[in-house]
Amino acid sequence: MAHSELLESFREEAAEVLSGLEEGVTGLRTLSGAAGHAHDTPELAAHLGDLSVLAHRLRGSAALYGYAQLSTLASLQERLLDARPQLDREQHQEFLTLLEQVNAALRQGLSRLQAGGDDHDLGLLFARSGGATTLQRLLQQRPDAFQIRASRLHHAPPSDTPSETAEDAPAPLTVAQEVQAFVRDNAEVWEYFAPEVHEHLASLREQLGRGEDADLQVMFRAAHTIKGSAYMVGLPPLGDFAHGMEDLLGAAREGAVSLSSDVRGLLAEATDTIGDLLTVAAGADGAALPAQLTAVTARLRSAHSGEQTPVPPMSAAAPVVAPVPAPAPAAATSIRVPAARLEGLMDQLGELVTARARMTQLLSRLDELQGSMTASQERFQRTVRDFEERYLNPDMVREEGAAPTTRMGGLDLSQQFAELEFDTYNDLNILSRSITELSADFAEVRRRLSDTAAELSEENEQLGKLVRRLRLDVNQTSRVAFSQTTARLRRWAREQQADLTLQVEGEDVLIESGILQRISDPLLHLLTNAAYHGLASESAESRRAAGKNPQGTVWIRAAEQGNFLEVTVADDGQGLDYARIRERALERGLRSAQELEQLSSDELGRLILLPGFSTAREVGNVAGRGVGLDVVATAVRQLGGELLISSERGVGTAFTLRVPTTQRIMDVLHLDLGAGHHAALPVGSVRSLRDVPLGDLRRDDGQLWLDFGGQPVPVVDARPIWGHAPQDTDTEAHLAVVSSISGLLALRVHDFGDIEEVAVTAPSGLLAPLDYLAGMAVSGTGQVLAILDPAGVLRLSRRPATWLGQAQRQVQATGNQRLLLVDDSLSVRRLVGRMLERGGYQVVTASDGQEALDLLQQDADFGAVVTDLEMPRVNGYELLSAVRARPATAGLPMLVMTTRAGEKHQRLAFQLGADDYFTKPVNEALLLRRLGTLQQAQQAGVSA
Numbered sequence: 027m028a029h030s031e032l033l034e035s036f037r038e039e040a041a042e043v044l045s046g047l048e049e050g051v052t053g054l055r056t057l058s059g060a061a062g063h064a065h066d067t068p069e070l071a072a073h074l075g076d077l078s079v080l081a082h083r084l085r086g087s088a089a090l091y092g093y094a095q096l097s098t099l100a101s102l103q104e105r106l107l108d109a110r111p112q113l114d115r116e117q118h119q120e121f122l123t124l125l126e127q128v129n130a131a132l133r134q135g136l137s138r139l140q141a142g143g144d145d146h147d148l149g150l151l152f153a154r155s156g157g158a159t160t161l162q163r164l165l166q167q168r169p170d171a172f173q174i175r176a177s178r179l180h181h182a183p184p185s186d187t188p189s190e191t192a193e194d195a196p197a198p199l200t201v202a203q204e205v206q207a208f209v210r211d212n213a214e215v216w217e218y219f220a221p222e223v224h225e226h227l228a229s230l231r232e233q234l235g236r237g238e239d240a241d242l243q244v245m246f247r248a249a250h251t252i253k254g255s256a257y258m259v260g261l262p263p264l265g266d267f268a269h270g271m272e273d274l275l276g277a278a279r280e281g282a283v284s285l286s287s288d289v290r291g292l293l294a295e296a297t298d299t300i301g302d303l304l305t306v307a308a309g310a311d312g313a314a315l316p317a318q319l320t321a322v323t324a325r326l327r328s329a330h331s332g333e334q335t336p337v338p339p340m341s342a343a344a345p346v347v348a349p350v351p352a353p354a355p356a357a358a359t360s361i362r363v364p365a366a367r368l369e370g371l372m373d374q375l376g377e378l379v380t381a382r383a384r385m386t387q388l389l390s391r392l393d394e395l396q397g398s399m400t401a402s403q404e405r406f407q408r409t410v411r412d413f414e415e416r417y418l419n420p421d422m423v424r425e426e427g428a429a430p431t432t433r434m435g436g437l438d439l440s441q442q443f444a445e446l447e448f449d450t451y452n453d454l455n456i457l458s459r460s461i462t463e464l465s466a467d468f469a470e471v472r473r474r475l476s477d478t479a480a481e482l483s484e485e486n487e488q489l490g491k492l493v494r495r496l497r498l499d500v501n502q503t504s505r506v507a508f509s510q511t512t513a514r515l516r517r518w519a520r521e522q523q524a525d526l527t528l529q530v531e532g533e534d535v536l537i538e539s540g541i542l543q544r545i546s547d548p549l550l551h552l553l554t555n556a557a558y559h560g561l562a563s564e565s566a567e568s569r570r571a572a573g574k575n576p577q578g579t580v581w582i583r584a585a586e587q588g589n590f591l592e593v594t595v596a597d598d599g600q601g602l603d604y605a606r607i608r609e610r611a612l613e614r615g616l617r618s619a620q621e622l623e624q625l626s627s628d629e630l631g632r633l634i635l636l637p638g639f640s641t642a643r644e645v646g647n648v649a650g651r652g653v654g655l656d657v658v659a660t661a662v663r664q665l666g667g668e669l670l671i672s673s674e675r676g677v678g679t680a681f682t683l684r685v686p687t688t689q690r691i692m693d694v695l696h697l698d699l700g701a702g703h704h705a706a707l708p709v710g711s712v713r714s715l716r717d718v719p720l721g722d723l724r725r726d727d728g729q730l731w732l733d734f735g736g737q738p739v740p741v742v743d744a745r746p747i748w749g750h751a752p753q754d755t756d757t758e759a760h761l762a763v764v765s766s767i768s769g770l771l772a773l774r775v776h777d778f779g780d781i782e783e784v785a786v787t788a789p790s791g792l793l794a795p796l797d798y799l800a801g802m803a804v805s806g807t808g809q810v811l812a813i814l815d816p817a818g819v820l821r822l823s824r825r826p827a828t829w830l831g832q833a834q835r836q837v838q839a840t841g842n843q844r845l846l847l848v849d850d851s852l853s854v855r856r857l858v859g860r861m862l863e864r865g866g867y868q869v870v871t872a873s874d875g876q877e878a879l880d881l882l883q884q885d886a887d888f889g890a891v892v893t894d895l896e897m898p899r900v901n902g903y904e905l906l907s908a909v910r911a912r913p914a915t916a917g918l919p920m921l922v923m924t925t926r927a928g929e930k931h932q933r934l935a936f937q938l939g940a941d942d943y944f945t946k947p948v949n950e951a952l953l954l955r956r957l958g959t960l961q962q963a964q965q966a967g968v969s970a
Contacts (some may be wrong), residue, residue: 027755037139050076050077060648069902070774077670078107081104088100093144095149099135102384111168124164132319148594201306207566208261229245231294231513246276253269263303275293294520297513299319299322303319325601364748388482392475395478404524427847511545512533512582515528515530515582518554526577527577531581532583537687553582555681557597559599560580574598584597589687602630604627607630612943615944615947616949631671635655635658637757664790668818670682691786692710693710694803695781696781697779706803706811707773708782713770717759719757720759729957732763734770739769741761741772745776747798760776762778766816766817796818798821800814843866845892846872846890847871847893848905858948875902879900882912886914890961891909893906894923895924909936920940921940942960943959
């Protein structure tokens, strides 16, 4: 049962509503008498409608507080008023008597509640009062009269109203115009009403996602609350539609209707329709809304009556539109925050005020001590100045005899005091005593100052803890459930022709609203990719043969790990086609064939994140356009997070987004990288700080490894990232063991710094492409700090030439800058020749393989040969074979540049001795980088 204060509020409201009903029925008798037999005048209809609203309010609030009998009787009153029965005078008077009998029973039930009783026998009281007999008699006499004649909140006058003709009457508002007008006129109401409805929609979707295990009571309550709230604020289209949902859910709760998959699908469609109505109310195009409301309402009514209501399948011809990147949504104007959380914040704010008052008191004590120090200093200076005037400045010393000297018996009294062993009071003695006193004063002030400083330090530490707690709790207030974005994903999955099952886990995880808004589109892109790349590549037969369910499954899992949010979108499809990725990367000139062969599966998988990259063989409405995954990668980078791709051929693919749970403030560990360079790591990602002797690190193929809890962890030196190449003379390494989305990593640094709380911003502009940066911050000393992304640093360490831009500098250091370019196209020779010349090479061209062989026969002093494959006279394969057969040119680097990207073409070229393989149009930076690498390898006598 609800709290006593809330119950008292309900009783007061119910009494007020019931008084309105009683006065209204009395007014109906007056109107009926004045109207004669015309029982459907506009004035009477409006009066009945007003009373219906009161009965509906009482019905809803009574049900909400658990008074079922009271709610049922109020529902009877509501339906009687909605019917507006066409009766003769005698029957109409009996109808009014029935309304009075219902009101009397309601009054009796409410009196019992106010006395602390219950409403369990309210129906029996109504029957004993004769109300049931009156109702049965009227139904037997005129069963056709008690039909719902009009919506309770629409009081539009009939077309023949004499006040205006049909030609002069304004055109009725559409549903979209009506709800949009409501938002314009009731902006303040909309700010709290819309989030409330969205919460109930999320509850409905969560229960529908449980299938047959859905809690009908929760769903019924959600629909009922939406309906009641809509009527209360004055939005009848939403209230009427939710009423249909409530009726269907009520029938299902009572067992009259089975909650089959068809009914669940209809309820899901109705839930989405309410979401569409809210979207239209906020300003979206609502042209299709009236037809949608009408169609779904009709199907809800049919389902309520027990008819079959299969969800109509999508037309086969209906095009599926790929999701388009939407602009970043504006910040939410309001967020619903639980009252308990606000109370906690207010309590902490009170503590903060108290702590500030204590610090103010301590500061005032410091001011007092400063005054005491100043007074003591003045006394000390005055004493020293007097001593200087007497002994250090003789001209200022008083003349002898200027003051009377007290003598006794021919002796100076001071001498007599000395002879009598009295304390001496000469100037030096007085100065000594004064300094001793001042020293004691200074010692006392220093002690008090030390004590106050210690207390102030403790208060500052306590204030820091309090501010941290307040910051964390304030951050919690802006968090919303992950289910707010999964509703959109569920709907998309239902509307697509793709045969898939969507399973969502972690819908109750709370996420900062700004982050949730910014990952909504990336998640939709990943879901689209899973459906049209991961699952569509397999037929039902092939899935059965592989032991899978014929219908594909996509999982969306959300979880909070430390200070990070991890959202995974996984499918059980065919997995990434690495051969196809390699082929497409070669075709687009992203990498050379040799580089692609050296890439690991993880590195190959990350190529699909590049803009415009797609492995689809045909371009359709969804797949093949290369739009989607690059949007995901960019969005995650802007949030200071990272994206992990995991795939196994024939098993499936998983994309994991890992973003900080807060984008504003975090604790970071300062890192000294040497040579005046500094960076930082999020404290949440640091597992351990260690000083490890270099002899304890294991080296394998040039890679250092740390044994961390029995697990080998790669060691990466972070110092060269800023171009600093330290000369190691240390006997031990300073290592920060950090966790990343791809596993543990040990970062080697020059030294560790302090932990500091800083405000972090995502890298932008020229820094945005650097994927080893998770963000930028400014320390308390004004120093700019780069927040490192451990996974990005690991990727950087594996291809330093690519990331650190060493390739073109290496080209300049190459010995032989003379190249032979072979191609039968004049335009290609000119374009590629200019590329090579910009790289510092001297280019000699040949129009085919025969001309190239002739040039090499005359002068074999070339640094490398770049050749096409398809040429007249001697083609590229024949040129490769001939060059490798001649001793003078056998070791000459040979690069193939062609439009043929097929595997068989590459395999033959490498068999004949090609060092690398490119596709046209060739990427200038890639060509120059590979040339420099091959020439360096040739000079070093090793294979590239």
